[in-house]
């Protein structure tokens with residue numbers, strides 16, 4: 005599983021997401037106000053359209069902890085950015101990608117061997 | 129249907145019959161009875177109490193009672209336009225005017241009353257009317273309008289015989305029809321049954337100030353007629369004749385008890401079917417309820433006691449043992465815009481009781497409270513000119529007042545000790561006999577979470593509406609006390625409602641989400657509160673919606689300035705103000721659609737929608753539109769959508785104003801205006817209403833003299849007809865009224881609350897709105913005007929602004945690392961000569977689970 009350089013951090017607006025293309029796989033990159041970056045699948049599992057990067061970035065309280073979220077612009081389900089878990093429906097989640105920053109460049113790596121769109125092991 | 133199901137037949141399809149059917153069907157054991165309602169009038173039961181609103185432009189259908197589900201219930205059979213003619217008690221059958229007979233196990237008489245026609249010579253001339261049914265008021269209106277057509281330029285002169293509740297309603301109706309009106313009352317004062325001499329005198333001067341003539345202590349001797357049998361005047365026992373064209377008799381009612389009489393049932397001395405406290409007649413298989421019943425020796429001409437009787441009979445049929453709880457004649461009315469209320473022992477008949485009177489002839493107010501001899505217990509009262517304290521005072525009858533009686537009468541002595549401390553047993557809604565305990569219980573035990581739910585669950589506030597402020601207060605207090613479940617806040621980040629947040633932001637002057645959430649909320653926001661804050665900021669400060677941090681708050685549609693489609697592409701709907709478009713414009717739209725291969729459709733809002741534009745194509749499409757003189761438009765966004773227009777005066781042979789020009793003016797004025805929900809307008813060139821303006825948030829209909837403005841209409845999920853706010857406005861007056869209405873709505877409505885539900889929840893409703901918009905009752909009109917001026921002055925084409933700003937433009941790329949590569953998963957197939965999306969990814973995902 006290799007790291008892919010996707011975009012300079014500076015190209016990303018804060019508290020919003022952008023889409024990126026890796027071969028023919030689409031991911032959503034989210035940069036929070038404090039410059040933490042998350043990468044998840046751009047594919048919205050509810051609508052089947054590649055739109056996640058156009059959702060609203062925010063937060064939700066999960067088990068007493070405030071977690072960063074991304075909500076689908078299509079039907080508004082929110083996903084926990086740390087785990088990809090859908091807060092509205094346990095049976096759906098977003099694949100999440102490892103992210104690191106090298107010289108101002110965002111690099112991502114798939115967590116799962118094989119098909120990138122497979123379900124990830126949920127981290128938490 | 130099993131044989132165990134019995135059949136109850138109701139004769140009469142009025143207000144009380146409706147309540148009976150509803151009560152019967154809403155109980156658990158309701159499967160025991162099927163019910164047939166025989167209704168003489170050609171329509172379902174309607175709200176007779178609100179009959180006069182027929183003249184203020186309300187659709188008669190708005191008056192209907194009972195939702196469709198009730199009348200479509202297979203256990204309910206409503207037979208309209210059929211009269212029952214005979215009761216065969218031995219055979220337990222009712223005969224109908226059609227000759228048909230119907231068997232019953234139980235019979236309920238709910239035939240109401242006739243309008244009494246006094247035995248005055250000439251009472252049958254053409255031009256004489258009574259005031260009881262929709263047909264009566266429709267006939268009155270038709271006659272007045274016909275007179276006006278026949279004699280243009282001449283005033284129509286009307287008179288009403290009877291100065292009671294009905295008479296003043298009728299006088300109001302004449303005035304609404306633009307006729308002159310004189311009220312003739314036999315007693316020495318107006319509303320002799322409800323108010324005393326002091327109240328009557330005040331009422332008279334208020335009514336006269338409205339250009340309604342009043343003659344009290346006057347007996348009508350004769351209606352004078354001309355040869356064609358038309359009314360020309362009236363003659364009185366003394367005093368000069370009066371020239372009139374129309375006479376409305378409003379001299380009381382007579383129970384429609386003829387069926388009961390001929391069936392041999394006991395009737396009261398002054399009419400009415402005699403019933404006991406269970407509403408049973410002398411035949412155990414027959415009950416009587418409502419205005420036709422004579423209960424405890426008296427016939428009630430009010431709806432509340434009728435409703436109580438309906439509940440009693442429903443309960444009895446289902447095995448209960450309810451009895452008539454008694455009633456009182458408390459009333460609150462708004463007649464010709466004048467408040468009149470009387471309650472409890474209004475005429476101070478209790479021995480030793482005291483009267484505390486407050487009268488201010490300049491302000492036009494007369495208020496009296498009747499209290500016990502120690503001045504502590506409230507016994508009753510009369511309020512004329514200002515009855516705002518009625519809802520709070522009436523439930524206190526029989527209880528000890530918390531303060532000196534005068535405190536309750538003098539205006540501006542600070543908050544009245546009312547509402548929350550109301551005893552549980554106090555009746556809050558007298559129309560529907562709902563106690564404070566029931567309202568509180570609806571929240572604490574019934575799980576209601578809003579005023580609307582409390583209303584539908586308890587029925588409180590659903591008839592005359594005068595108790596609504598009190599019901600709201602009680603419900604709110606109970607909701608707040610319940611605390612846990614019922615945050616009215618926006619979401620987990622804000623405990624404030626949208627209106628509260630608007631206020632808070634306005635007061636603190638905060639300009640960014642970070643600042644706002646820090647001061648008034650918590651966390652980092654979500655897809656609910658962020659767009660709300662964006663909308664509030666847009667309303668307060670204008671500016672581009674993608675400026676700075678605001679861009680992060682926008683929902684995808686506002687973020688991309690286009691409407692998201694199911695495959696992730698967007699639609700573009702060029703603004704076409706008023707639906708007017710040149711042939712060149714049409715051709716260019718066609719070319720753009722062709723060049724980008726966009727699916728094209730004419731919308732329901734008089735413009736053209738082009739679907740299937742990819743993110744990276746949007747700026748290219750806007751460029752083409754801008755060059756052709758268009759702007760892209762809002763088919764998305766909580767903002768102005770379209771101003772629909774008919775063709776109007778320039779072409780249409782019926783048009784009386786230039787509806788297209790006005791629609792264009794309005795659309796250009798309000799475009800881009802951010803609001804709690806979308807806003808739609810319509811402008812019709814005449815009353816034929818081809819633009820369906822009354823289905824819009826603001827509907828404008830041309831008149832000979834100007835424009836009528838209707839507000840609070842919509843289609844969609846819960847269709848509502850707009851209500852008349854103002855008449856015959858000139859262009860500037862119209863725009864000022866819409867400006868103020870919109871800004872007031874924008875500042876006070878809830879998130880995603882359209883104007884109709886907002887208006888419904890607004891305390892005081894359309895009357896209050898009229899006070900604010902036309903009479904500046906809150907003193908905020910200048911502020912509202914300034915807010916709209918700011919919007920108009922700062923408007924700029926959002927889409928063109930993006931084209932001119934590289935930073936904003938940078939958002940419109942498909943991928944951050946491959947800016948022009950289209951989404952590789954988009955697939956299309958052809959249908960009817962255009963493309964449609966095929967959802968490859970969606971199908972796969974859905975199969976997987």
Ligand code: SRM
Nearest residue numbers: 691699730731732733734735737763769842843844845846
């Ligand atoms: C295009 C159009 C249908 C058509 O092909 O004719 C349409 C399409 C949409 N309507 Fe509509 N409505 C369209 C006329 C209407 C009308 C008729 C009218 O305006 O005369 C109504 C009923 C009237 C009304 O609004 O009072 C209407 C009632 C709705 C509603 C229900 C609103 C309600 O109060 O219940 C929604 C949902 C909402 O707004 O929350 C809605 C929402 C939508 C959205 C925006 C849903 C969405 O978010 O994707 C649709 C997308 C439009 C797009 O992608 O471009 N649309 N929609 C019409 C655009 C008119 C225009 O030029 O702006």
Ligand SMILES: Cc1cc2nc3c(=O)[nH]c(=O)nc-3n(C[C@H](O)[C@H](O)[C@H](O)COP(=O)(O)OP(=O)(O)OC[C@H]3O[C@@H](n4cnc5c(N)ncnc54)[C@H](O)[C@@H]3O)c2cc1C
Nearest residue numbers: 140141142143144168176211212239240418419429430431
């Ligand atoms: C203009 C106006 C304003 C009013 N304002 C108020 C107010 O503010 N507060 C208040 O409490 N009350 C008010 N009232 C009185 C209130 O409307 C009545 O008390 C109430 O409607 C009585 O209901 P009901 O069902 O007994 O009779 P109705 O509503 O009169 O219904 C009786 C129905 O039975 C039908 N019917 C009669 N005989 C037959 C037959 N043989 N076969 C078939 N159908 C038959 C009639 O056509 C009628 O539709 C007002 C009335 C009017 C006219």
Ligand code: SF4
Nearest residue numbers: 774780783813814818
């Ligand atoms: S509303 Fe009146 S003016 Fe407009 S098109 Fe229809 S008939 Fe003509």
Ligand code: FES
Nearest residue numbers: 557559591592593
């Ligand atoms: S008192 Fe009339 S609706 Fe409540």
